[in-house]
Amino acid sequence: MQKNREDESPEKTRNSGEHSTVTSDLYERKGPDLRRINLNPDFWHPIAWSHKIKPGKAFGTRYAGDPVVIIRPEDGSAVYALEDRCAHRQVPLSKGHVDGEVVRCCYHGWAFDRKGDCVTVPYLNKPGVGRGVKTYPCRESGGLVFIFPGNPALADHIPVPLPSQVNNPEFKTRRFDPRVNCHYSFMHENLMDMNHQFLHRKQMGQITSRFMGQDKGENFVEARYSFARKGGEQPLAERLLFGKHNDKIDVKDQPVDEIVTVRTTYPYQTLQIHDKDGDLIMDLWAAYVPQGKDEDETQTFGLLSVKRPKWKFLLDLAWPVLGIFTNRIFLEDKEIVELEQAAWRDLGGDHNVEVFPVVRNLRDLLIRSGIPAAR
Template sequence: MTENRSDRIARGRPGEDPGPAPAPPDLRRIGANPDFWYPVALSRSVRKEGVAAAVFAGERIALYRARSGAVHALEDRCAHRQVPLSMGVVDGETLRCCYHAWAYRGDGRISQIPYLAKGDARPPRGVRAYPVREAYGLVFVFPGDPEKAAATPLPDVPAFASPRYRTMTFSRTVRCHYSFLHENLLDMNHQFLHRGVVGKLQPKLLGYESGPASVEARYLFTHTGGKRNRSASLLAAEGLGGQPSSDVMTIRTEYPYQTLDLVPEKADHPALRLWAVYVPEDAEQRVCHAYGLLMIEKPRIPAALSVAWPFIRHFTERVFAEDRMAVEAEQRAWDEQGEDRNHEVFSLILDVRDILRANGVPL
């Protein structure tokens, strides 16, 4: 059974005055829980027999693709002199440090020190290796307890492989705590920010439900006037004629991921589906990398989507740029004030903050 914030506030012992609730911990000081699969690179950025640098919450990671095609993830520091292994060279199935050619297997163990002689000091065992998997054109690592990796599923993105949809991939650095992005996507009351792109949109919250690790909200969107970018009409499946419609948008935070489905009026399936995650980069987690998969339904005439693709990309980049401007401004305010002073009144956002606190880890 799910409940929202007002249910939890109202619940208590009969006749008992709960008194003022204690102030919750500052969400911007809560870190992302590492015991999940997080993308840290696009698959195409890790070329065969190539190396790429990645990061999760201040932990530097060296990704390399062996001759066999398998991707491995190692701590990005050679056990010898701490030189980044991401500067190294792939040699078959191993990664050699660029400095003294120490060779590492995919499990992080040292397989060879070229000049090691009998009587030399005993070498170290190696470096940390991260569980790694590839899916959806992304390289995922498991930065937490490696014993939990096998039992923790990758995020489920069924539309990615569906012939009904074509996928647009996003990969952008955003200079803010990841929680600001969760709030931004869930709180569709900020459409005034995008007035120059989508015209006048009237969002109406139809309802929402929350649980220990998730919150799902449904909105009814109605276009009430103003100039609307043609790509917005195409994404809402209004067609080239741009006939107005009302769309139902369902947005869900399922920690630590987010999804969005948009179902146009009279449709029985989403015209577009979004999957997103915000991966912290620095140790203080004030910078994150946003990865997104936007799956757009193919029209009856497939060539029409190919023609429209660059325009849809431009439209989505413009919307994202406006959102990034807002959330980075929120982060700057937090940095200047040293605490979270915003005064949120929307119960949905207060609920998602509770979920992010409960499932995250203190910094």
Template sequence: MSEAETGTETKGETGTETEHGAESEADGDLRRVGANPDFWYPVALARRVRPMRVVAAVFADQRIALYRGRSGAVHALEDRCAHRQVPLSMGVVEGDTLRCCYHAWAYRGDGRISQIPYLSKGDGRPPRGVRGYPVREAYGLVFVFPGDPEKAEDTPLPELPAFSSTTYKTMTFSRTVRCHYSFMHENLLDMNHQFLHRGVVGKLHPQLLGYETSPRSVEARYLFTHAGGKRNPGAGLLAAEGIRGGDSADVMTIRTEYPYQTLDLVPENADHPAFRLWAVYVPVDAEQRTCHAYGLLMIEKPRVSAALQLAWPLIRRFTERVFAEDRKAVEAEQRAWEEQGEDRNHEVFPLILDVRKVLRTNGVPVRGRR
């Protein structure tokens, strides 16, 4: 099948200038484009939604109450009582129903009212209830479908075979970042920012080998070589190079498959990834200027399984430091956008121009605060 038939375009080391060259005003401000709600988004760590407990969650200012009933299933309801608008996340779980803390109205897992304690039959017509969200539990996360519920069944969850593989162990991340989610996509996909991490990775030289684009995705391949400088021990352990690291060349493949991102690192002379990262950035507020980043870092287990357990704290410390540096940069970008009132970035990297196009065309208008 040709590239034209698949809608995929392959580009060389520096891509092509294409017809856009630089973005125009007609393209619209990407930071005013909202995340498309017609996908599955994680809104909580599964372990936080304990049996017979309620947890408050959110997607782009849609307040959601998560609760796990006696059956063990997780339910997701609009976080407001239909009676007096008190948050249901303040409520009490009884069996598989959620009871409001104020007047004890009881809700089923689909959001319908099952009981109003003080209302006798025939004393009035109670409201229908509140919105119930499609919900699934996978990969240690609770996913909800905040968009059209009729599309939920035909929309697949992301496929992460490495998560359940016995050859990988997963490290989970959950962090709030005060920026538009598009800054996060650009940050991970554009590996030319390694100077930012010079204190933890030393002198890394990324070379773009090429990339492919389609209406919903951008995939880039980089060759990474270490050119000296002090390197954090966790970096070498994560790349399966040992605690002292090395000067080997690694191939990194990064993909934005809307709305998710993945990163695979294959060390030199290896035929499979030393680690695989899956990430998604869930908007929090109505203007979507804050997002919550969820990440699953799946690390290959060495022959001696105890070695990874010993290395785990070093790897965690390294990844947390890299993420902290990235967060500092993208939050600075967001502050500049707010101060200037528009996106004045002068992007010159064709790869990032293409991922911006993917995010813009697959997104939806930000609805703002109601």
């Protein structure tokens, strides 16, 4: 007879030699597997950097397995987005040639305009013979190109995000766009859960986080932390960023230097640092865009804005060091979330034992805001 897991006491199973079956509601997740929840396409999702799409160029990319081409007309006017498949023989339009406002397929030269209509079939002298291609609503904001992959009728009712400090001259912004082999949800969890500083001990030294509180609402989850150093030296790059910390004081007694606020406002994520006077000194905005149909590969778009100090050139001098420092930390995160994804594949599902309420709330948010993957 199949045993009801709820009946099994932890005491009984502790020494059973099998997997622990601690079944408290704290651990046991009922309901859908988060890694089988697709990102909701009814939002504006970044898909490319604006500056990479020069006038007269076509740029091919993907959203959740669907090929998309972004086209910048020769006069440099606003970009537009089409399905990256020619209506004739389905080869990528991104291999084609931008001619004025239209894109000509590289194969037989069919031309498509920003409405996706086929305006010319060059070897037939009849208008209206070629079929058109699908279009995506497309906008530029904060140096990113966004598309609306879902229901186009909703696009005008959903705001296009503007990463908050990217146009602020008081801040210097670094852009980054690593590809990570994992489901987007692992990325949200990794940044939200600051209890993983142990992973970064080589880069950060003995730093420990203090949870300062959380908030949640229909479309967001937020967690606040402060950090204290329990030993070791503060890394130079971190010191340049946040100033010198009070070292080696017991975490409970340490006056709070900065507050780190991590927030997922579906489907985007931010990490802001405010100094002890409450001024914003760092602002990270990130979006995680699925590449393949299985959504287990993610294109990250990140904008890291750092407040310029009084001596503005200091930040310019420190910029390369900061880049190396943040990149090393990111590589540690990338490796670990890819290992999580690999374990999910090996086990055929999610076996996470999640004990931190913030992450449990985040998982609920991602599940209820996303779309169950078709089996």
